[in-house]
Amino acid sequence: MTIAYVPLDSVAVAMEANAVAAQLAEAGATVIRNGSRGLAWLEPLIEVQDEKDRVAYGPVTPETVAELISDGVLHHQLIRHPLYIGSIENHDFLRSQHRLVFDRVGYDSPVDFPDPTDTLNALAMSPDALIDMIETSGLRGRGGAGFPAHIKWRTVRGTEAPAKYLVCNADEGDSGTFADRLLLEGDPFRLIEGMVIAGYATGAKLGIVYLRSEYPVAKTIFLQALEIARARNLIGRNVLGSDFDFDLELFVGAGAYICGEETSLLESLEGRRGQIRVKPPVPAISGLLSMPTLVHNVISFASVPAIVRLGGDAYRDLGVAPSSGTMSFQLAGNVKRGGLIEVPFGITLREMVEGYGQGTLSGRPFKTLQIGGPLGAYLSHQELDTPLTYEAMTDIGAGIGHGGLVIFDDTVDLAEQARYAFEFCELESCGKCTPCRIGSVRGKETMEQIIGGRATDREFNMIDDLCEVMDRTSLCQMGGMTPIPVRSAMERFQQDFRHRTKP
């Protein structure tokens, strides 16, 4: 019996993987829909398993898979075929990674119940010992802010309250990021295990995953995983035979980027417009329904089982403390080999762009990359040797954010990108504070004058003023960080702005 693996993740499906799977099934293969290995340019990447080998081919299409089938792919290896890859685990893009969160993704069906040893081991520890372990590990929030996780955990645990909650932020709205989606579609149990352990450590008995509505595949798979987790007692009463009760629910958002901001997300969960709350109090003290709430990104929670498995010290020793452990980077935009790259912190931007990415997709010269989503900095080729750590990025006025790297070739106009940064802020601002609500509109208009060649120094000074006001006085990072892409573009790519001024 020949097994054919065909990914069910959104990228593969958007490249016609469903048709490919149907053809392979028709040809007599037992088709297993697995998660994506994260080599996006090879999707749909199929793997054929015979008695001893598991061999990959990609990227396939419904046309090429028909060819492969008639050439006998289900009966013998087609070593000379141009789409033949061999064992995917030996692919340089994967072999050089250090996968802890994504270690299981792509091997099997995402809804195969995994070995729950990490969770069992965690439940055998005391909650305080677990939190100490998280502190030792140096885990910091993977959603964007990089806040030390153990401080939130200890705060939630130490705050007296009738109820405590976990909230998982799966509102992954940053362009250039898809790690949360890949994990939810490829190994949802990794997140569930992380949340169970965090619930046990903090004393929360209910967790809610807030998923963006743009991820329908992730929704379907996560709901299936929840049902299986309940049937197998990974969630529910007396989790895995312990005396700890924990339940998990899914909440689907409704199309608002700002709901990725934790307090907007909480407002949305309570059934209101996603308008931000003024902090303090922080959610760890007063969050969902005014109860202590641990809010983490998907990858933050999903990093927890590996910390339990390795121990805090071994996890911290990966990376470059205080940027400890592995980070799930995502390479996107105009790049030859895009996808998911989980490696310890400290790898340079050049290794990402030129090593993993192998340069631009168009073949034209690299011009800039934007790191950390729409509120992240545009960097130039002169900064490519900077290591990816929180500290080194701060030094050059950038941030890792959620780990997205968007590559642009030399056809990009940075003035247009700066205009777009203001426009995006205008579109997605919750409207609560004036600098964000109005500053974004004025910024966009002023940038349009610059682009139209109607600007004098007055317009440039106006941009400076707006950026300063938004940076210093916005209530949250939406308005507060919009100046980052604008200023970084203007500082590094002056020629895209200044040539347009009136003489």
Add this chain to the structure above:
Amino acid sequence: MIEDDARTHILPHQHKLGGVIHALHDLMRVYGYIHEEHLPIVADVFNNSVAEVRGLVSFYEDFKTHIPAHTTIRVCQAEACQAVGSRQLTKELETFYRTELGHRGKDVELEAVYCLGLCASGPAIQFNDRLIAKASIEKLRVPG
């Protein structure tokens, strides 16, 4: 009639956390958009004002107040897709379907979307429920 029918879709969410958003999602799924007449029913079930419900509907992109076109094409406008030609693709789609982004043509509505999570395989679009990576006007001429 419409009142009873809508109420049956709203009531199951009455006591859920953030139930009003679940209810609005359900109304979208069943009716394709939120009717003006739905607002007072939602307000009544959740013990809220009509203004409050209208505020919710207008805040979230997913909740529409007009009859959907036969075909809705969501075109990603975010940076990763910009880097691989989404601006050009958007123009081509506007010409091909004789409409503008954010407007409804005869049968087709072109809608901006900010990230479908296909950022390493852009430009990305969503044709009704179907995701399309490395999208081009040619791929749409022959819907597979």
